[in-house]
Amino acid sequence: xxxxxxxxxxxxxxxxxxxxxxxxxxxxxxxxxxxxxxxxxxxxxxxxxxxxxxxxxxxxxxxxxxxxxxxxxxxxxxxxxxxxxxxxxxxxxxxxxxxxxxxxxxxxxxxxxxxxxxxxxxxxxxxxxxxxxxxxxxxxxxxxxxxxxxxxxxxxxxxxxxxxxxxxxxxxxxxxxxxxxxxxxxxxxxxxxxxxxxxxxxxxxxxxxxxxxxxxxxxxxxxxxxxxxxxxxxxx
Numbered sequence: 610x611x612x613x614x615x616x617x618x619x620x621x622x623x624x625x626x627x628x629x630x631x632x633x634x635x636x637x638x639x640x641x642x643x644x645x646x647x648x649x650x651x652x653x654x655x656x657x658x659x660x661x662x663x664x665x666x667x668x669x670x671x672x673x674x675x676x677x678x679x680x681x682x683x684x685x686x687x688x689x690x691x692x693x694x695x696x697x698x699x700x701x702x703x704x705x706x707x708x709x710x711x712x713x714x715x716x717x718x719x720x721x722x723x724x725x726x727x728x729x730x731x732x733x734x735x736x737x738x739x740x741x742x743x744x745x746x747x748x749x750x751x752x753x754x755x756x757x758x759x760x761x762x763x764x765x766x767x768x769x770x771x772x773x774x775x776x777x778x779x780x781x782x783x784x785x786x787x788x789x790x791x792x793x794x795x796x797x798x799x800x801x802x803x804x805x806x807x808x809x810x811x812x813x814x815x816x817x818x819x820x821x822x823x824x825x826x827x828x829x830x831x832x833x834x835x836x837x838x839x840x841x842x843x844x845x
Contacts, residue, residue, distance in 0.1 A: 633786070745775075
């Protein structure tokens with residue numbers, strides 16, 4: 610019994626890691642019966658969005674008007690999320706991704722034409738210009754670095770971002786996801802034990818948290834990469 614208690618105590622200490630990414634929402638946004646499927650996509654650069662009013666604690670999504678938790682955004686946040694997104698696309702989908710620099714140049718060229726507040730139609734127009742089926746566009750509202758180390762954090766990292774896949778032909782959002790979380794000790798939230806076991810039992814930097822969040826957003830992506838076994842079964 611004493612050994613059991615000692616083991617449980619050690620395990621509890623080990624599992625004081627960040628978890629609790631319950632504020633993750635991702636879903637397809639296609640009507641039932643819509644069999645459309647993208648083959649080529651572009652990724653527009655993530656954009657940072659500040660709080661609507663200083664101290665309000667929330668920001669407004671530029672394309673949808675939805676409210677999101679706001680907070681500090683460290684330099685390089687957009688670049689970190691773009692890198693996480695491109696890595697996730699390559700790892701979990703069969704989508705053909707055009708060069709990010711070409712997509713960024715096309716978006717800057719379009720935005721430079723006096724478009725003060727780009728809308729979904731503008732995103733779709735860039736997609737048609739690039740000749741892709743759909744365009745990923747995302748915004749970051751909070752990207753707060755942890756205070757402390759991987760072993761002990763006085764203030765855990767926090768991230769809030771949303772992501773949309775916009776169809777080029779009609780500007781329809783065909784997939785959307787939101788990640789909004791300040792990390793917690795695993796003892797406070799056991800719901801995502803499996804996810805965090807894959808990424809390591811530690812307090813994450815906000816860049817690591819962004820990658821974890823991007824992976825979770827893609828868990829319900831409607832066009833995942835087929836496993837070799839699934840492809841083999843279809844051929845038989």
